[in-house]
Structures are given as C-alpha cells and as structure tokens.
Amino acid sequence: MAKAPPEEESSASKETMDNRSISTVVIITTMRTEALPLVNKFQLKEDLNPVFPMGVPWVRYCGTYKDLNINIIWPGKDTILGVDSVGTISASLVTYASILALQPDLIINAGTAGGFKCFDMYSTLMFSCFQAKGASIADIFLASDVAFHDRRIPIPVFDLYGVGLRQAFPTPNLVKTLNVKVGKLSTGDSLDTSPKDEASIVSNDATIKDMEGAAVAYVADLLKVPAIFVKAITDIVDGDKPTGVEFLQNLLAVTAALDQAVTEVVDFINGRCLSEL
Numbered sequence: 001m002a003k004a005p006p007e008e009e010s011s012a013s014k015e016t017m018d019n020r021s022i023s024t025v026v027i028i029t030t031m032r033t034e035a036l037p038l039v040n041k042f043q044l045k046e047d048l049n050p051v052f053p054m055g056v057p058w059v060r061y062c063g064t065y066k067d068l069n070i071n072i073i074w075p076g077k078d079t080i081l082g083v084d085s086v087g088t089i090s091a092s093l094v095t096y097a098s099i100l101a102l103q104p105d106l107i108i109n110a111g112t113a114g115g116f117k118c119f120d121m122y123s124t125l126m127f128s129c130f131q132a133k134g135a136s137i138a139d140i141f142l143a144s145d146v147a148f149h150d151r152r153i154p155i156p157v158f159d160l161y162g163v164g165l166r167q168a169f170p171t172p173n174l175v176k177t178l179n180v181k182v183g184k185l186s187t188g189d190s191l192d193t194s195p196k197d198e199a200s201i202v203s204n205d206a207t208i209k210d211m212e213g214a215a216v217a218y219v220a221d222l223l224k225v226p227a228i229f230v231k232a233i234t235d236i237v238d239g240d241k242p243t244g245v246e247f248l249q250n251l252l253a254v255t256a257a258l259d260q261a262v263t264e265v266v267d268f269i270n271g272r273c274l275s276e277l
C-alpha cells in the first residue's frame with residue numbers, strides 16, 4: 001500500500017493522539033506552597049531517581065491518581081538565595097526537561113496570578129472603570145491565550161516575536177463544567193507592573209498577569225504538547241494595595257482555591273481524551 005504523504009501521516013497520528021485517553025499529565029507549579037497540597041491530595045511521592053540533571057533544585061512528585069500518571073514539577077529553591085525559583089527562566093527549563101523525560105499528553109501550568117478588576121486606557125488616568133475585566137481575589141481562571149508583556153522589541157516582526165502570543169489548548173467542555181472564568185494571560189518577569197508593562201498588558205487585552213505562563217506555552221508549543229493554564233488570583237493589579245503585600249496576605253487562602261480547582265480539572269481529565277476537553 002502506498003505510504004501516506006508525511007503531512008497526512010502526521011495529521012492522522014495527531015487525530016489518534018487526540019482520541020485516546022489522556023494518560024500522563026505534567027503539572028508545572030512555581031511555589032512550594034502551591035505544589036505541596038496537591039502532592040498530598042494526589043498522594044504523590046518525591047521521585048528518588050530524578051529524571052532531571054544532577055544538582056538542579058527541580059523536584060518531581062509522581063504517582064498514579066485514578067487512571068492518570070500525575071507528575072507535579074516544582075522548580076525548587078534558588079540554589080544561592082533559597083527562595084522559590086519564580087519566573088520565566090526556571091519555568092521554561094523545567095517544562096523542557098519534563099517534556100523530554102516524561103513525554104506527557106498534557107501540561108497544566110498551575111499557579112497564582114494578579115488580576116485586573118477593570119482595565120482600559122482611561123481607568124488609570126481617570127480612576128474609573130469603563131470596561132469591566134472582572135477579576136476578584138481567589139477567582140480561578142483558565143487562560144484562553146498567553147503572551148509576554150516585558151519583551152519589547154520595536155522592530156517589525158521582532159515585535160510580534162517578543163509578544164509571543166499563543167493560544168491555550170481549547171477546553172470548551174472543561175470551561176462549561178467547572179466554575180471558572182476565562183481570560184487572557186500576560187506574562188513578565190516582575191511582580192510589579194511598570195507603566196510600559198501596563199501598556200503592553202492593555203495591548204495583550206489581558207485580565208490576568210503571571211510570571212511563567214507564556215514561557216511554559218512557548219516550550220510546550222515548540223515540543224508540540226498541549227498546554228492549559230489554571231490561575232488563581234492573589235492580588236488586584238489595578239487595586240489600591242501594594243502588590244507584594246496583597247500577594248503574601250492572600251497566598252495561603254488562594255492556594256487552597258487553586259488546589260481545589262486543579263483537582264477538579266484533573267478529575268475532569270481522567271478517562272477523557274484531548275478532543276473531549
């Protein structure tokens with residue numbers, strides 16, 4: 001029989017992939033506080049034969065939950081400063097290493113985010129809210145799109161490369177079933193929001209802001225693994241409290257909401273194939 005041309009072959013094999021039950025899931029987290037309750041919930045164990053290079057602080061918790069092989073990846077503490085390795089560099093590295101080592105069917109990037117209660121060109125100038133974006137503390141969002149807001153390269157086409165807009169894997173059934181909001185996510189390496197970041201976030205039409213999502217999306221896209229983004233709101237970026245203070249105040253309570261949401265997402269995924277999400 002004649003062999004299918006490569007393009008048809010790859011779309012046929014993609015269809016097969018989308019139609020078989022999801023088996024291996026990698027959950028990329030950032031902070032220990034986010035990871036540990038999930039590790040307990042799914043009764044995972046720390047991997048004692050690490051799949052990651054010797055000496056890196058990255059941690060994999062793994063085990064079987066229902067019919068799924070679950071891997072929670074935590075980038076660990078910075079080897080010098082001892083704080084959680086937040087931001088795009090660690091997120092890209094652990095996503096890359098996890099995909100190579102574990103060949104997941106799906107990546108879930110789970111974490112906290114800042115949210116915009118309202119955001120448009122005029123709100124910051126006039127302190128009024130013309131266009132409601134509608135994020136509140138402890139809301140759970142599934143990101144529809146992700147992009148960067150701090151990679152400004154004002155040269156044609158490089159500007160688009162810098163923004164790095166990507167779509168999350170579409171999950172219409174998951175969105176219908178779970179009590180989540182849907183919005184665009186903007187990623188940068190700072191917790192605070194400079195005026196230039198703010199302008200880019202407006203241009204990205206984002207409702208939520210984090211420090212990892214677009215980096216995870218870049219690597220997942222590069223290696224052709226579907227990725228979804230579950231984000232819980234710890235602070236209101238266009239509110240009146242200092243971000244760092246509000247973030248720390250809400251971290252524990254919001255993490256509980258995040259873990260509940262991730263559990264619901266995983267329960268929904270169990271026994272389903274990608275095309276049913």
Ligand code: ADE
Nearest residue numbers: 112113114191209210211
């Ligand atoms: N994670 C939680 N809150 C955030 C914010 N305001 N900006 C970026 N990442 C966050």
